[in-house]
Amino acid sequence: MSYFGDIYKGIKTLLTGMSVTGKYFLHSRKGAITQQYPDNRDTLKMFDRFRGEVVMPHDENNEHRCTGCQKCEIACPNGTIEIIWDRQIDPETGKKKKMIDQHIYHLGMCTMCGLCIEACPTDAILWAQNYENSVYDRTKLTKVLNQPGSKLMPGVED
Amino acid sequence: MNITLSITKTIYEFLAGYLSNDAANIGTMVTIALIYLAIFAVAGLYLVLLERKVAAWFQLRIGPNRVGFWGLLQTMADALKLVSKELTGTVKADKFLYNLAPYFVIVSSLMALAVFPFTKEFQAFDINIGVFFLIAISSIGVIGILLGGWASNNKFALIGAMRSGVQTISYELSVGLSLLTMILITGTLQLSEIVEIQKNGWLIVQGHIPAIIAFMIYMIAGTAETNRAPFDMVEAESELGAGFHTEYSGMKFAYFFLAEFINMFIIAAIATTVFFGGWLSPFGITESIPWLGVFWFMGKTLVLVFLIMWFRWTFPRLRVDQLLTLEWKYLLPLNLLNIVLMALIVWLNLTIQF
Amino acid sequence: MDTTTVNNFKSEEYFINMGPQHPATHGVLRLLLTIDGEIIKKVEPDLGYIHRSIEKMCERDSYQQIVHLTDRMDYLSSHINNEAVCLTIENALQLEIPERVKVIRTIIGELTRIASHCLWWGVMGMDVGALTTYFYGFRDREMINDIFEETCGARLTMNYNIPGGLMFDIHPNFVKRTKEFVAHFKTKIPEYNRLLTGNVIFQKRMKGVGILTKEDAISFGASGPVARGSGYSCDVRKHHPYSALDKVTFKEALKTEGDSLSRYEVRIQEMWESLSIIEQLIDNIPEGEHKVATKAVIKLPKGEFYQKVETARGELGVFINSKGTKNPYRLKFRSPGFSNLSLLNHIAVGGKIGDLVASMATLDLVIPDIDR
Numbered sequence: 001m002s003y004f005g006d007i008y009k010g011i012k013t014l015l016t017g018m019s020v021t022g023k024y025f026l027h028s029r030k031g032a033i034t035q036q037y038p039d040n041r042d043t044l045k046m047f048d049r050f051r052g053e054v055v056m057p058h059d060e061n062n063e064h065r066c067t068g069c070q071k072c073e074i075a076c077p078n079g080t081i082e083i084i085w086d087r088q089i090d091p092e093t094g095k096k097k098k099m100i101d102q103h104i105y106h107l108g109m110c111t112m113c114g115l116c117i118e119a120c121p122t123d124a125i126l127w128a129q130n131y132e133n134s135v136y137d138r139t140k141l142t143k144v145l146n147q148p149g150s151k152l153m154p155g156v157e158d
Numbered sequence: 159m160n161i162t163l164s165i166t167k168t169i170y171e172f173l174a175g176y177l178s179n180d181a182a183n184i185g186t187m188v189t190i191a192l193i194y195l196a197i198f199a200v201a202g203l204y205l206v207l208l209e210r211k212v213a214a215w216f217q218l219r220i221g222p223n224r225v226g227f228w229g230l231l232q233t234m235a236d237a238l239k240l241v242s243k244e245l246t247g248t249v250k251a252d253k254f255l256y257n258l259a260p261y262f263v264i265v266s267s268l269m270a271l272a273v274f275p276f277t278k279e280f281q282a283f284d285i286n287i288g289v290f291f292l293i294a295i296s297s298i299g300v301i302g303i304l305l306g307g308w309a310s311n312n313k314f315a316l317i318g319a320m321r322s323g324v325q326t327i328s329y330e331l332s333v334g335l336s337l338l339t340m341i342l343i344t345g346t347l348q349l350s351e352i353v354e355i356q357k358n359g360w361l362i363v364q365g366h367i368p369a370i371i372a373f374m375i376y377m378i379a380g381t382a383e384t385n386r387a388p389f390d391m392v393e394a395e396s397e398l399g400a401g402f403h404t405e406y407s408g409m410k411f412a413y414f415f416l417a418e419f420i421n422m423f424i425i426a427a428i429a430t431t432v433f434f435g436g437w438l439s440p441f442g443i444t445e446s447i448p449w450l451g452v453f454w455f456m457g458k459t460l461v462l463v464f465l466i467m468w469f470r471w472t473f474p475r476l477r478v479d480q481l482l483t484l485e486w487k488y489l490l491p492l493n494l495l496n497i498v499l500m501a502l503i504v505w506l507n508l509t510i511q512f
Numbered sequence: 513m514d515t516t517t518v519n520n521f522k523s524e525e526y527f528i529n530m531g532p533q534h535p536a537t538h539g540v541l542r543l544l545l546t547i548d549g550e551i552i553k554k555v556e557p558d559l560g561y562i563h564r565s566i567e568k569m570c571e572r573d574s575y576q577q578i579v580h581l582t583d584r585m586d587y588l589s590s591h592i593n594n595e596a597v598c599l600t601i602e603n604a605l606q607l608e609i610p611e612r613v614k615v616i617r618t619i620i621g622e623l624t625r626i627a628s629h630c631l632w633w634g635v636m637g638m639d640v641g642a643l644t645t646y647f648y649g650f651r652d653r654e655m656i657n658d659i660f661e662e663t664c665g666a667r668l669t670m671n672y673n674i675p676g677g678l679m680f681d682i683h684p685n686f687v688k689r690t691k692e693f694v695a696h697f698k699t700k701i702p703e704y705n706r707l708l709t710g711n712v713i714f715q716k717r718m719k720g721v722g723i724l725t726k727e728d729a730i731s732f733g734a735s736g737p738v739a740r741g742s743g744y745s746c747d748v749r750k751h752h753p754y755s756a757l758d759k760v761t762f763k764e765a766l767k768t769e770g771d772s773l774s775r776y777e778v779r780i781q782e783m784w785e786s787l788s789i790i791e792q793l794i795d796n797i798p799e800g801e802h803k804v805a806t807k808a809v810i811k812l813p814k815g816e817f818y819q820k821v822e823t824a825r826g827e828l829g830v831f832i833n834s835k836g837t838k839n840p841y842r843l844k845f846r847s848p849g850f851s852n853l854s855l856l857n858h859i860a861v862g863g864k865i866g867d868l869v870a871s872m873a874t875l876d877l878v879i880p881d882i883d884r
Contacts (some may be wrong), residue, residue, distance in 0.1 A: 005487065010712035014473065020707045021216050021472045021644055028215035033651055036220075049665040050685070077577035113580035113671045118679060127665065219645040313528060317754040387641060388713060392867075472707070474714050475641025478550065 046129040051112045054105055055147040056127040064146055066124035068100035072116035080110045096142040100146065107133060108141040177304055181313075191283050198268055202416035203233040205423060208460075209467055215277035217469045225325050243408035248311050251405070255309035256413060260404065260406070260413035262302030270295045273348050274427050276450030277437040288349035289341065292428060293334050295379070296383065299421065300326040303385075307412070319402040321478055327381060328485045330417050332379035335493040339372040339500045340365065342507060353436035359512040360435040366510060369498040374434050374498070377465065380425035384418060389468040391478050426462035434458050463502040526555060532561050538635065543856075550864045555857045556877040563883045570843040575601050575675055575810040578843070583669035585845065586881035590608075592621050594673040594839025599754055600830045601675040605810045605881045611756075612800040613677045618756040619793050620672070621691070622786040626697070628654040628824035629783050632876050636776070637708055637747040639782040639873040640717055645708055649684075652700055675810060679805025690794055694787055701783060708848040709780065718773040721861040722871030724769055731849035732858070736826025737782065738875055741775035743768040750823040760792045775874040811838050825876055827850055 024031060035044070046052065058064050066083040082104040090097040117125055124144065135141060169189050173182040183388075207222070214221035222229035240511060270292055272282040285291055289460075300323055307319020341347060343365050344355050362369045382389040406414065430436060437451030445452045476484065503509060529544040540561035545851040546554040566585060593745045595617055602609060657667040663683045664672040672679055695730025703797050724734070729742040745748055747764045749757045765781035767774035788839040821831040826848025833842040852875050860868045 007492075013710045013712045017472050017705050017708070017711050018468060020703055021468065023220060024466075025212075025215050028218070031218055032215075032220050033654070034219045045664075047662045049663070050661060051665040051679075075576070076820060077573055079578060109578060112666060112669075113577075114665070114679060115580070118674075213643075217644050218651060219647065265832060313526065387643075420851070471642075471644050474637065474644060474708070474711065474717060475866075476713055477717060479715075479864070480716055 050129045052129045055104045062150045065122045068098045069121045075115045075119035103145040105143050205419040206233050210446040212467050240412045245408045249309045252309045258412045259302045259306035263299045263417040266298040278448045286348045287372040289347045315402050315404045329379045329382040330491045336372040336376040340478050344482035358437040362433045364509045368496050426459045430458040555860050557588045566837040566884045580671045591624045592823045596821040596830045598673045598675050604817040611798040622789050625824045627653050636873045655693050660849040676806040682803040721867045722772045732855050741778045742770035760789050772874045847881045849877050
């Protein structure tokens with residue numbers, strides 16, 4: 001008799017399983033969690049803290065806040081940041097001061113760990129939320145963060 | 159508008175006006191074969207698309223919807239891609255058998271498709287041993303699978319083919335016996351006669367309890383015949399790669415793939431004809447318009463195809479020895495008991511007739 | 513492969529390679545199987561396809577830079593890996609961590625555990641053949657990933673812990689989102705049970721398969737749900753509590769049969785327990801600082817330090833041998849997957865290939881954790 005009992009119990013569990021998937025099938029129009037990506041670029045927004053790419057914000061006078069202290073270069077674990085700097089005469093005080101020439105950022109090597117942004121004392125670099133970073137040419141992944149012709153914002157000291 | 163539905167007669171009479179009788183005969187057969195080949199190809203393609211959309215709806219996503227409106231041209235694109243692929247082969251494979259294997263499965267599916275009554279008189283081959291012919295033809299398909307696995311010279315393919323062979327020949331018994339249960343009510347093997355008898359009520363209603371049991375056994379055995387989940391140990395993707403069609407690519411792979419979907423359609427079509435009234439409408443609503451029978455037939459078949467797909471996307475896979483235990487220890491004894499039960503009911507005139 | 517294996521072949525056995533690229537081995541693992549028909553005679557795992565010398569890289573990095581490498585070891589419980597290294601460093605420096613940090617670390621750790629088990633459940637279903645469970649598991653995991661993305665900025669490799677506390681404070685929406693997730697997930701676990709656990713086909717595939725006795729579990733060094741399925745009580749959260757785990761009450765999930773079904777049920781039970789831990793902690797997160805100031809260059813005192821935590825796979829141990837400089841002299845990870853993988857030969861021999869796949873899915877291996 002347990003032969004028939006086993007068959008009956010087995011079929012009941014199979015029908016319960018089918019009811020779960022059947023329920024999702026009936027609600028498939030509203031319940032689909034697919035996002036149709038290239039069509040919804042306008043409405044797709046990342047969260048504020050999303051780690052997309054490291055950028056250096058410039059204000060309207062083309063000035064940035066990077067003093068060339070090299071704390072981000074030391075904090076980075078794998079050499080993604082290279083700073084080319086020189087000591088020049090500061091026009092205001094007349095003394096020799098460290099100034100940056102180029103702040104090079106290798107996007108291809110970056111692991112998005114965030115240590116450089118935490119280490120920066122003047123908030124010169126920040127996270128941007130762009131996620132479409134693929135290029136056809138690998139040399140485009142080596143980015144220079146400070147724009148040409150920009151200089152340090154007055155009053156920023158480290 | 160008076161369209162005769164008997165296509166064989168129409169084409170024969172058309173050709174007899176131009177050619178001699180023998181040539182008209184051969185001409186009829188060739189034309190019908192070409193028409194069925196076209197139906198086979200188109201139906202196979204759209205069944206694949208249906209499977210992908212249904213699978214997507216079960217899995218909380220949308221299926222293909224970019225190529226053509228609602229994805230309707232998706233399988234055309236896939237077929238074009240498969241045609242343009244290189245036909246690879248292994249070095250030590252047996253070339254003749256390797257190339258021959260896909261044709262067995264295609265030919266057996268096409269021959270089985272020929273005997274179905276799509277509507278009154280729309281039937282290519284109305285033989286008086288219809289059901290027997292169907293069961294015999296479906297046994298030929300397994301030769302293709304075994305040949306494909308052996309001739310690939312690949313251990314994985316061989317294991318897959320052996321498993322499939324064992325599975326198919328075991329479950330053919332259940333398919334045959336459950337169809338036999340319904341033949342006890344009809345008394346004839348001819349498919350068009352079976353549908354005529356169902357004018358008094360569908361066979362699943364006429365033979366109530368044993369017919370329902372026979373239908374359930376038939377559905378389980380039918381999905382096992384076509385190597386679909388939950389019985390798809392053969393092509394268990396997460397275990398051994400791709401089973402017996404690992405070494406096939408391009409058009410030959412497409413043959414195996416399409417043949418699986420057409421086999422599923424055939425199993426559902428047999429169930430519709432024998433259990434659910436074929437092309438008849440329920441309660442004879444549209445009996446005066448015979449050509450609507452095609453839509454009733456396709457509708458009922460597609461509901462059963464959907465049921466088979468539902469099984470695939472819900473249940474886990476059975477292990478090979480559990481598959482065989484299921485057949486020989488559970489389905490076969492139940493089938494035999496069911497036949498005795500049905501025989502009793504027919505003898506005592508307890509069938510429900512309308 | 514050594515030649516002794518080849519020479520000991522009997523004539524009816526054959527040799528199959530479940531190679532590095534395979535849908536059923538979760539990652540790049542190569543298994544050399546010796547099979548007789550359908551019965552498995554020997555299983556030999558071959559590792560090293562994803563070895564990235566993380567331990568050697570840790571010898572050249574400073575202590576704050578080590579943390580982001582541990583994210584990528586067992587990437588499904590990345591937060592708990594970070595927590596392990598940070599706890600080792602903080603215990604060595606004898607820093608006092610604020611209560612707020614401890615509670616937040618525990619909450620995020622338990623969320624990570626649930627996310628890892630959701631993915632495990634989805635992949636488990638896929639391995640035995642039920643292909644829709646993958647999508648249902650990932651749908652719930654997406655909600656947890658959104659919580660992490662809002663607070664930490666990344667979904668998988670989070671690097672949110674630093675030695676001394678957290679990198680920045682939690683987002684104001686964190687508490688609300690976590691509560692919504694807990695309420696949603698409580699209706700989903702019964703659905704998982706109805707779809708897969710109770711299914712008669714699934715029970716037949718898993719019951720009595722891949723049996724591991726308690727003595728074998730202890731002698732092979734198994735830990736985590738694998739050992740708890742055999743009755744060996746080894747939860748690090750109970751025996752050596754860390755962070756805020758001594759303030760919460762939860763039951764340890766233990767089963768005694770030792771087959772695949774009991775390992776499966778242990779993990780489902782763990783999901784319930786994690787939900788209850790989160791519920792106990794989420795409403796009263798103490799106020800305070802989110803980190804303790806450490807020196808810019810951290811130097812551990814001379815000596816050897818060890819800390820163990822409970823990841824979703826088992827017990828992870830971090831061992832640091834320091835000579836007083838700013839890099840560790842040697843850092844070693846005792847990974848749970850490595851010891852769990854060594855059981856595979858023991859539990860799979862004598863079964864069939866289908867049983868091997870089911871047992872491997874219940875061992876829940878993540879190969880980057882084994883190879884580091």
